[in-house]
Amino acid sequence: MTASPSEPTAAPASPGPHPHPRPRPRADRARQVAEVLRRQIASGAFPSGVLPDERSLIADHGASRNTVREALGVLRDEGVVERRQGVGTVIRRRTYEHTLERLTGLAETLSAYGRVSNEVRVADVLRPPREVARKLCVPDDGQVVYIERLRRLGDDPLSLDLTYLTTDIGRPLLDADLAGRDLFSLIEESVGGPLGSASVTVHAVNADPGTSALLGTPPGQAVFTVERLTRMPDGRPVDLEFLRVRGDRLAFRAELGRGTGVPDSPTGDNR
Amino acid sequence: MTASPSEPTAAPASPGPHPHPRPRPRADRARQVAEVLRRQIASGAFPSGVLPDERSLIADHGASRNTVREALGVLRDEGVVERRQGVGTVIRRRTYEHTLERLTGLAETLSAYGRVSNEVRVADVLRPPREVARKLCVPDDGQVVYIERLRRLGDDPLSLDLTYLTTDIGRPLLDADLAGRDLFSLIEESVGGPLGSASVTVHAVNADPGTSALLGTPPGQAVFTVERLTRMPDGRPVDLEFLRVRGDRLAFRAELGRGTGVPDSPTGDNR
Incomplete structure (x- = not known):
């Protein structure tokens, strides 16, 4: 069994009563990424005030580029982060x-x-x-x-x-x-x-x-x-x-x- | 000194460094009433599901009729209560x-x-x-x-x-x-x-x-x-x-x- 990334899309890796044959909507996967990022921001995990770049986020979360972008969109809509030209995604506000x-x-x-x-x-x-x-x-x-x-x-x-x-x-x-x-x-x-x-x-x-x-x-x-x-x-x-x-x-x-x-x-x- | 109701409007009853000569906005007084009511609702204080009538609320909170109405408006906007014709203000949802x-x-x-x-x-x-x-x-x-x-x-x-x-x-x-x-x-x-x-x-x-x-x-x-x-x-x-x-x-x-x-x-x- 290959270690799948954090985007479960098919049947469970272990036999069980909960098969999930349908692919998960991207919104669900984006929410998973956003929850983790929100907590990292709140706990001071990014002292520079700038989030890791897209490539790092993709690797860290085992997620696709589109999923990562949608997750950042959720945090942007909540006012937690904003895109800044030439800098990246910066934290607007610490909680x-x-x-x-x-x-x-x-x-x-x-x-x-x-x-x-x-x-x-x-x-x-x-x-x-x-x-x-x-x-x-x-x-x-x-x-x-x-x-x-x-x-x-x-x-x-x-x-x-x-x-x-x-x-x-x-x-x-x-x-x-x-x-x-x-x-x-x-x-x-x-x-x-x-x-x-x-x-x-x-x-x-x-x-x-x-x-x-x-x-x-x-x-x-x-x-x-x-x-x-x-x-x-x-x-x-x-x-x-x-x-x-x-x-x-x-x-x-x-x-x-x-x-x-x-x-x-x-x-x-x-x- | 007369026991004032819960709507402080004039100088403090006790000499102190915090005089408040201006009348308090009704929104502030309504918020005071709403906070107490919200907690009473959440703690199951009104088992019938209906809030006390306006007259009782005025007496309980030492507040004016308009203040009580505004407080109920705040809770209505939050979806906590609703007016029901012939019944009064009923609780929509327990927390x-x-x-x-x-x-x-x-x-x-x-x-x-x-x-x-x-x-x-x-x-x-x-x-x-x-x-x-x-x-x-x-x-x-x-x-x-x-x-x-x-x-x-x-x-x-x-x-x-x-x-x-x-x-x-x-x-x-x-x-x-x-x-x-x-x-x-x-x-x-x-x-x-x-x-x-x-x-x-x-x-x-x-x-x-x-x-x-x-x-x-x-x-x-x-x-x-x-x-x-x-x-x-x-x-x-x-x-x-x-x-x-x-x-x-x-x-x-x-x-x-x-x-x-x-x-x-x-x-x-x-x-």
């Missing part, structure tokens, strides 16, 4: 990876890549929506601190963060450097100790026009919406955040174990 | 949450909601792309098993999964029930023990036309692209997957600790 395995702030994660600054749009004390009150264990007629920030790496918007804090935790922050710092580290300085755990849920949605305008993306850009409920070490919820994060600038990364996870969220409603 | 804190398969996670079935598009032995060979520690001229499956919950496409397996792990799977089962459980049955850990990276991108057609979404739909490298308990990588997951059907959930994460990926290139 930075934000860890999900520890509770870290954005500035903390991205410090190697540049300065994160925050435009403070709201910093106020207000009565929370009922659902927010419930999650923060605040009485329905109680108050919370609400902070809304547009976060940038250098000049580029990264995320729009809506944060509700219990007043004991939030009030001291109203006088803090909200424009320059992560809330996590501000809170930890303020309480004099580390935060506990957090429950995080990540959705992918198409940005509404208002969010697109704020984040400086085309309308409908894929963005993450993240809900993060952070607790003190004793389990008391203190910080509920709703983040909208540009999908073309940030990705999330986690290390998982099989069967070694922590139990479901104690509130029982984050399923 | 199911897939845990990121343990290594679980899709069918395993979604068993409570319906049957996951897989259309096996490819199941073959082939020579992998160079980058895939590197990650699976296979020689450049070696082979891998490639499995491509379109996964559905009931009749609805959920994800397109491209999987590269080392041949020792993958070959026995070519004769297994790839149409009905999660790969994780098939592998564990085949090797007679549990898998080890995995490194996962999650991006949000707008689906290319080919992916949209396969997943049954409008062009440009926000989808997750997930790379997952799974290892045996001894650390040997055996399974590299590239998943495209409909953002309107699945979300990811994780529990994080502050400073309790596992160290960076041993391959060192998944940052």
Whole structure:
């Protein structure tokens, strides 16, 4: 049996119940190449900012010239790369990876890549929506601190963060450097100790026009919406955040174990 | 000081360096309401499938009628809800949450909601792309098993999964029930023990036309692209997957600790 390239077109090399006599559409093969390239770009595999030339890509992926071209077209349409005359295919934008395995702030994660600054749009004390009150264990007629920030790496918007804090935790922050710092580290300085755990849920949605305008993306850009409920070490919820994060600038990364996870969220409603 | 509703419009209730004398645009306030509602819908807070009426939403969110209407408009544009004459605002689609804190398969996670079935598009032995060979520690001229499956919950496409397996792990799977089962459980049955850990990276991108057609979404739909490298308990990588997951059907959930994460990926290139 000859080692076939990565373009399966005929019957399986091993006898089995899944014969595939029809040739695979080029779009399918191009997608295979594009997935691998996107990950290589995101992980910093091409430090020069230029992709290998077509001949190398053909060899690396065991793919035809047309398949490689179509794969590059997919990444071009996504705004990841562009053709530059006399240079080749260059990376337009790095996507930075934000860890999900520890509770870290954005500035903390991205410090190697540049300065994160925050435009403070709201910093106020207000009565929370009922659902927010419930999650923060605040009485329905109680108050919370609400902070809304547009976060940038250098000049580029990264995320729009809506944060509700219990007043004991939030009030001291109203006088803090909200424009320059992560809330996590501000809170930890303020309480004099580390935060506990957090429950995080990540959705992918198409940005509404208002969010697109704020984040400086085309309308409908894929963005993450993240809900993060952070607790003190004793389990008391203190910080509920709703983040909208540009999908073309940030990705999330986690290390998982099989069967070694922590139990479901104690509130029982984050399923 | 009167407890204001969740629409901060004037100076902060607490003296601080962040006065906000200008009224907030309604789009901002609507976004606040929409974020909370989206999360409630995703977590199953409205089991009847109908949202509370406008009056209740106004009270729950401390928002004006116009703000609530605009928030519902955002969710309608995202395809999450629709107005139904004589009924109210109904949920069009549940987004199911897939845990990121343990290594679980899709069918395993979604068993409570319906049957996951897989259309096996490819199941073959082939020579992998160079980058895939590197990650699976296979020689450049070696082979891998490639499995491509379109996964559905009931009749609805959920994800397109491209999987590269080392041949020792993958070959026995070519004769297994790839149409009905999660790969994780098939592998564990085949090797007679549990898998080890995995490194996962999650991006949000707008689906290319080919992916949209396969997943049954409008062009440009926000989808997750997930790379997952799974290892045996001894650390040997055996399974590299590239998943495209409909953002309107699945979300990811994780529990994080502050400073309790596992160290960076041993391959060192998944940052």
